[in-house]
Amino acid sequence: MFSYLSHLQCSVCQRHYNADQLHTISPCCSKPLLARYDLSAVARNLTRNEVVRRPASMWRYHELLPVRDEKHVVTLGEGMTPLLAAPRLAPSGLEDKAHLLVKDEGQNPTGSFKARGMAAAVSRAAELQVRGLATPTAGNAGAALAAYAARVGLPAYVAVSQDAPESCIQQTRLYGAEVELISGLITDAGHVASAFAERRNWFNVATLREPYRVEGKKTMGLELAEQLGWRLPAAIIYPAGGGTGVVGMWKAFTELRAMGWLIDARLPKMIIVQAEGCAPLVHAFLHKMQEAEAWPAAEAHTAAAGLRVPSAIGDRLTLQAVYESGGTAISVSDNAMMQMVHLAAQRMGMLIALEAATTIVAYHKLLATHFLEPEDETVLFFTGSGLPEVGKYSL
Numbered sequence: 369m370f371s372y373l374s375h376l377q378c379s380v381c382q383r384h385y386n387a388d389q390l391h392t393i394s395p396c397c398s399k400p401l402l403a404r405y406d407l408s409a410v411a412r413n414l415t416r417n418e419v420v421r422r423p424a425s426m427w428r429y430h431e432l433l434p435v436r437d438e439k440h441v442v443t444l445g446e447g448m449t450p451l452l453a454a455p456r457l458a459p460s461g462l463e464d465k466a467h468l469l470v471k472d473e474g475q476n477p478t479g480s481f482k483a484r485g486m487a488a489a490v491s492r493a494a495e496l497q498v499r500g501l502a503t504p505t506a507g508n509a510g511a512a513l514a515a516y517a518a519r520v521g522l523p524a525y526v527a528v529s530q531d532a533p534e535s536c537i538q539q540t541r542l543y544g545a546e547v548e549l550i551s552g553l554i555t556d557a558g559h560v561a562s563a564f565a566e567r568r569n570w571f572n573v574a575t576l577r578e579p580y581r582v583e584g585k586k587t588m589g590l591e592l593a594e595q596l597g598w599r600l601p602a603a604i605i606y607p608a609g610g611g612t613g614v615v616g617m618w619k620a621f622t623e624l625r626a627m628g629w630l631i632d633a634r635l636p637k638m639i640i641v642q643a644e645g646c647a648p649l650v651h652a653f654l655h656k657m658q659e660a661e662a663w664p665a666a667e668a669h670t671a672a673a674g675l676r677v678p679s680a681i682g683d684r685l686t687l688q689a690v691y692e693s694g695g696t697a698i699s700v701s702d703n704a705m706m707q708m709v710h711l712a713a714q715r716m717g718m719l720i721a722l723e724a725a726t727t728i729v730a731y732h733k734l735l736a737t738h739f740l741e742p743e744d745e746t747v748l749f750f751t752g753s754g755l756p757e758v759g760k761y762s763l
């Protein structure tokens with residue numbers, strides 16, 4: 369069987385829904401629906417060695433992805449990004465000791481990890497015969513949707529906040545999507561995209577408002593386990609906007625553990641980073657809350673567009689992963705991000721997005737407070753490439 373998808377489940381009340389019908393949020397609780405698989409059947413019928421022999425894309429995990437029929441897979445070669453040793457990104461004096469790795473998501477099609485989520489969501493939506501696709505975006509998600517829609521031959525509409533990076537907007541238009549600039553933040557674009565989708569009877573793939581983008585993002589966690597020889601690191605540091613990446617990876621780890629594929633059942637500390645100018649999840653974590661309060665939109669300022677997310681429907685799930693894993697949440701300044709863009713360029717030869725640079729800042733801070741020690745194997749997620757924005761990086 370190509371996919372072992374069994375049903376969808378409400379992330380709040382656990383109620384089940386038919387996975388072969390189109391769904392957005394759960395009708396019962398208006399919260400994210402999560403895809404469930406027959407994991408014991410996957411464990412019986414598939415081995416780790418078989419996965420490793422398959423082509424190097426995220427679709428090597430197709431049993432744990434939602435597309436039923438292989439011919440419906442829409443791919444641009446996303447996934448299986450490099451996991452690189454990066455001790456030279458440690459604070460000076462600790463380079464010899466630091467057990468530091470980076471996963472370079474900037475090498476994905478369209479330049480960010482958003483490609484993974486859109487590859488999964490667009491494939492599955494096309495399989496369920498939608499007529500068109502819509503999304504709100506702060507930049508990268510819109511570009512990724514437009515690319516995969518072009519690849520499969522469906523029309524796409526992207527509502528983008530007007531302060532999104534010009535390079536993303538241009539990229540989205542080039543792929544042929546209809547682009548509307550929205551004054552305000554991604555939350556405002558969210559209302560516009562959902563109204564548009566309803567009017568046209570198109571499908572809105574806003575993150576965690578449909579069940580499959582998070583499945584694509586899950587493959588970051590599956591690959592990480594594979595690349596480390598079916599173990600997991602001590603800690604993962606991830607730049608959280610909507611938080612879907614963290615939710616996806618946490619789901620990956622619990623699925624791998626349920627399948628008995630992990631050599632050591634200990635899961636990593638999930639550490640999220642946000643910008644000081646827009647840190648609703650960090651605020652919630654520091655106040656031990658289960659859900660995040662919306663960050664006042666007028667005060668949401670950061671140059672890292674992917675982190676300009678004042679409120680997100682995945683807040684509860686993201687915080688759950690952080691709490692359950694014994695992780696933490698930390699905010700960092702735009703200045704510090706920019707410095708770390710330079711550090712990554714000059715000490716690693718990598719051009720990274722500002723969002724990605726937050727993880728280096730957080731790593732240094734958490735070593736200073738001894739939340740992490742240099743011996744703790746830590747993986748930074750470089751979620752996006754800095755290449756499109758290189759003209760804006762001051763020298």
Ligand SMILES: *Cc1c(COP(=O)(O)O)cnc(C)c1O
Binds near residue numbers: 480
């Ligand atoms: C969207 C985005 C993020 C935030 O990811 P979430 O999974 O939504 O929290 C981080 N970095 C980059 C480059 C992004 O495009």
